[in-house]
Amino acid sequence: MSTVVEKVDVVIVGARCAGTAAAVPLAQAGLTVVVLDKARFPSDTISTHVLVPNGVQELKFMGALPKILALNPSKSHYLTLHDGDVEITERYKPFCGIDYAICVPRDQQDAILVETAREAGAEVRERTNVEQVVWRDGRAVGVRCVSDGIEYEIQAELVVGADGRHSRIAAEVGAYTPYRASKNGRGFAFRYLDDPLGTDAPDALEIFRADGDQVLVLPSCPAGRTLVVNMTDAATIPDFRRDPDLYWQRMLDRNPMLKTRVGAATNLSKLRTTDDLSAYYRRSTGPGWALAGDAGHFKDPVTGNGMRDALKFGRLLGEAVATTLHDPVRLDAALRGWEAARDADTISTYHWGNRESRPGATSALTREVLRTFVGDDEPNLSDTFNRVRPIESVIHPGRLVTGLVNALRAPGADRRGILRELRVELPMEISLRRHRLLDGFRSTKPTATERPGWSLGPEPQAPSCRPAAEPQTEAAAEAESQTAQVSQ
Ligand SMILES: Cc1cc2nc3c(=O)[nH]c(=O)nc-3n(C[C@H](O)[C@H](O)[C@H](O)COP(=O)(O)OP(=O)(O)OC[C@H]3O[C@@H](n4cnc5c(N)ncnc54)[C@H](O)[C@@H]3O)c2cc1C
Structure with missing residues (x-):
């Protein structure tokens, strides 16, 4: 098969939340951007799809919100939690004037994201399967893909894998196996x-x-x-x-x-x-490549934040790259800075997701901690979903101590059971704070919230008929990780 060779500034694999959000600022900066997806839109994907106000604002930044609202979605202005005799109702606080959540089915939502990227000037090619990353001197310089039986080599200064949890690009760059992960219960x-x-x-x-x-x-x-x-x-x-x-x-x-x-x-x-929901972080940047959205990081969807993070850090990736693309040294530094910012913003929610995804009924201790939110006038519990601050500042030590005292004092309390639970929860509280505040970029030290037994399924393989790609070596990855730790 002969190969059609093309040259663009940025090639992005995956045209949903992360891919389109990255494409918009790049195209708006006048760069040539090609976004490739094997799907034909509208196309569904296995995901529920709530966006709280902090996520809806990303649709606004991207320019997709008017079209999304034209679909006539319900706008929910309140968050309500019912757990036994605990009932909490809060009105969302506004983000950029948006004080409501929406929940638009992915086939409809993602088709609008594709349309928005095209309107910004990106070229989105559907039914195009990306098979390989192209390398030169240890640097990603493009991808090989097949569309309508024709093979293309698309050369670019940056390859973005926005191709989801079972990312082919992550496999191609040697980053498929996460450096931290947790099994979902x-x-x-x-x-x-x-x-x-x-x-x-x-x-x-x-x-x-x-x-x-x-x-x-x-x-x-x-x-x-x-x-x-x-x-x-x-x-x-x-x-x-x-x-x-x-x-x-x-x-x-x-x-x-x-x-x-x-x-x-x-x-x-x-x-x-x-039940395929293991949470993880992958090494997400390297010479000439980046993994955006789920390709780089996934947390339990119980947090309702996956699309928000894919949209936000897709946008921030595009913005970071738009001004550094033509200088490889500045580009790679910008990529590492972007990855470190993503980690800092998401780590607290990752730990929260790991804890919330443990199976089992609400304990007396958890219920009493939840009760401390009852009657708060200001939106507060919803800050967990809206990510105004780390979860540990929302469910803070004051609440934990009040909840503990009330649980122990309750008539008929199983005090031994509560203290047993405390012995499990306390190390988690300590280790997730330690991890956020003290452990460095891409730290691999396991924390108490993480559970073994995670699985991401088999690594996608390059087609055997094609020449082997040149993934980044472990030594190069290690050297790059050291540099990033120093530059923190
Ligand atoms: C059960 C479940 C429920 C969820 N609920 C929520 C929720 O309520 N709220 C929320 O915010 N998040 C939720 N999430 C998380 C959310 O779905 C993801 O975080 C989000 O879809 C990530 O977007 P993305 O653009 O990174 O990747 P994806 O949406 O996975 O898109 C990847 C794209 O890459 C394309 N692709 C893959 N490989 C190739 C290839 N080789 N060549 C070409 N194209 C390729 C695919 O066709 C796909 O279109 C949920 C997830 C799950 C699994």
């Missing part, structure tokens, strides 16, 4: 339905926790359609697959408030499930 089972409360439905993203389930009721798109997501013990996901309706009904039966809320729903879509 929860799986997802979700479906759409017509909201049985119609126009009386609360103007809220609701969380119903009961008996080990964490169920989200997410007003979706178009208004009147609702997404219900059970984040439940991963071990029960095979049951949901075997008999979806039986296990959905059992979920409603053990969660009476949820049953009252959505039990009478009609027009239920097929149930979708996954």
Whole structure:
């Protein structure tokens, strides 16, 4: 097969949240940007899709928000949590004037992201499968891809892998195996339905926790359609697959408030499930390459922050590269700075996701800590999702101590059980703070929130008929990591 050779400034693999968000500022800076995706849009992907205000603002920055709002999504202005006798309702604070959450199905949302990137001047090519990174003197200088049976070599000064969790680009650059990761104890089972409360439905993203389930009721798109997501013990996901309706009904039966809320729903879509949710960080930059969005980092979706981070750090990658692209030394330094900023912004939520994704029912201690949020006038618990500050500053030591004292004092308290739990939780509190404040860039020291047994599936292989690529050596990666630690 003969190869068509092209030359552009930046080639991006993956045209969803991270890829399109990176493409927009690059194209707006007048650079030639090609975004390649094997999908044909509109195209769905396994993901629920809530964006809280801090994430919605990224759609605004990108220029996609007017088209998204034209789809008529519900706008939820409140966050509500029900857990036993604890009930918390908060109004979101605004970010760039946006004080609502939305939840637009990925096929519709991502098609608009592609359109927005094209309008900014990026060329988005669909049904194009990227197979290899092209290397010169240890530097990524392009990709090889196939579209409509034609092979292309697209040469570029920067290769961005925005190709998701099972990233081919991560494999090609030798970064597929994470340097830190954690097994997820929860799986997802979700479906759409017509909201049985119609126009009386609360103007809220609701969380119903009961008996080990964490169920989200997410007003979706178009208004009147609702997404219900059970984040439940991963071990029960095979049951949901075997008999979806039986296990959905059992979920409603053990969660009476949820049953009252959505039990009478009609027009239920097929149930979708996954238990493939290990969280991780991969080495995400190197000479001439970067991994954006899930390709570089994934945290448990219980945090509702994956798209926000892919959009935000896609945008910031584009902005960082736009002014440094033509000087390899400055470009690589900008990439490392971008990666370090992503890590600093996401690490607290990663640990939170690891803790929240442990299966099991709410303990007396956790419930008492949650109770400390009841009656707060200012949005506060929602700061966990909106990422105004690290989670440890939202669920801070004062709350933990108050919760502990109240749990121990409660009539009939199982004090031994509470102290046993404390012995598990305390090391986590200490180690995640230590990790955020003291451990360096790409530190590999395991923390107490991380669970062994994570899996990302087999590494994608380059087609055997093509010449082997030249991935970065371990020694080069190590040297680069040392440089980044020094430059912190
Ligand atoms: C069950 C579940 C629920 C979630 N719920 C939420 C939520 O409610 N809120 C939230 O914010 N986040 C959620 N997330 C996380 C969110 O889905 C991701 O963080 C987000 O999709 C990351 O976007 P991305 O652009 O990095 O990658 P992706 O969305 O994975 O896109 C990668 C793209 O790369 C393309 N691609 C891959 N390989 C190649 C190749 N070789 N050649 C060409 N193209 C290629 C794919 O076709 C795909 O279009 C959830 C995730 C899961 C799994």
